[in-house]
Amino acid sequence: MRDKDVRRKQRTGWTAAIFGILFLLGVTHLSEEASAAGLYHIGVGDTLSITVWEEPKLNGVFSVLPDGMITMPLLGTFRAAGYTSESLSRHIARRMSAIFRKAPSVTVTIKGMGNNFFYISGAVGKPGVVPFTHNIRLLQAIILAGGATMAAKEDSVVLIRDNKPRTLSIEKLDQGKDLSQNVRILPQDIIIVPVKTEQIYLMGEVAGPGAYYYNKGMTVMQALIQAHGFTQFASLGSVRIIRKQKDGTKKIVHIDINHIENEKKTEAKEYLKPGDLIYVPQRMF
Numbered sequence: 001m002r003d004k005d006v007r008r009k010q011r012t013g014w015t016a017a018i019f020g021i022l023f024l025l026g027v028t029h030l031s032e033e034a035s036a037a038g039l040y041h042i043g044v045g046d047t048l049s050i051t052v053w054e055e056p057k058l059n060g061v062f063s064v065l066p067d068g069m070i071t072m073p074l075l076g077t078f079r080a081a082g083y084t085s086e087s088l089s090r091h092i093a094r095r096m097s098a099i100f101r102k103a104p105s106v107t108v109t110i111k112g113m114g115n116n117f118f119y120i121s122g123a124v125g126k127p128g129v130v131p132f133t134h135n136i137r138l139l140q141a142i143i144l145a146g147g148a149t150m151a152a153k154e155d156s157v158v159l160i161r162d163n164k165p166r167t168l169s170i171e172k173l174d175q176g177k178d179l180s181q182n183v184r185i186l187p188q189d190i191i192i193v194p195v196k197t198e199q200i201y202l203m204g205e206v207a208g209p210g211a212y213y214y215n216k217g218m219t220v221m222q223a224l225i226q227a228h229g230f231t232q233f234a235s236l237g238s239v240r241i242i243r244k245q246k247d248g249t250k251k252i253v254h255i256d257i258n259h260i261e262n263e264k265k266t267e268a269k270e271y272l273k274p275g276d277l278i279y280v281p282q283r284m285f
Contacts (some may be wrong), residue, residue, distance in 0.1 A: 042083050043187065044068055045114020050092065054104040061111065074099055085110055118185055120145040122193035123152035132187045139173050141185045142193065150226075151213050153194045159183065160190040171216075198274035202227040205234035205280045218272045220255055224280075235283035242277040 052058040062070045068081030085108040097103035121127045125146020154171035172178040198214040207228035236257040243251045
């Protein structure tokens with residue numbers, strides 16, 4: 001049953017993930033801290049207060065229309081989406097310099113934000129729309145979404161920004177390695193934490209027999225912990241790993257759980273591979 005669920009998730013793909021989170025779209029009120037820091041980019045639905053100090057008659061509050069444009073007296077309609085408040089102030093001043101003898105002093109303040117959230121889907125605790133906060137990074141974003149689940153493929157997280165995907169690894173971040181992977185998140189970013197496609201299987205005298213997600217570097221004991229340990233009838237000295245070789249033959253590795261803590265034992269160093277079957281037989285009475 002678990003195997004079928006995994007295959008069903010695989011078929012959804014990026015498109016289904018993106019549509020799923022877009023379905024949850026909603027406008028969320030947030031702090032204007034990001035705008036003040038010059039990190040926030042104006043988007044559709046934002047409300048802008050524009051002050052032209054030399055010409056108070058031009059002052060007003062303007063909404064960014066669905067096409068990303070605003071309309072001001074004298075200047076007509078022009079694009080505002082994509083600018084920060086500071087860069088839009090300079091842009092408006094340059095446009096007005098063609099009307100006035102010199103560029104006026106212009107201040108743009110974001111009074112209401114309409115796009116200050118990002119989206120996250122896939123193998124996280126709470127997929128959907130997540131409010132954007134100032135200075136947030138990838139690992140924090142995933143934690144805000146409930147954290148990565150056991151099914152998460154942590155070395156293949158996808159960040160989509162301006163329709164351009166980028167693959168990142170939070171696995172390295174968890175290990176304190178390659179902090180460059182912990183990129184800054186911006187409003188409207190899409191984060192996809194994919195579901196693992198590789199599995200291992202546990203059968204016999206384990207509490208939870210079935211298919212489990214494979215993790216790179218997984219040991220026999222880690223797999224058995226996922227299966228909630230043994231039953232009272234397990235033969236701990238006769239555990240077997242059944243592994244299919246490339247040529248189609250099967251390799252059997254014998255494991256003695258009673259002595260697995262002894263690092264000199266070969267089985268203690270035995271790492272699992274995708275597709276491995278761990279069989280725990282019943283002990284003889």
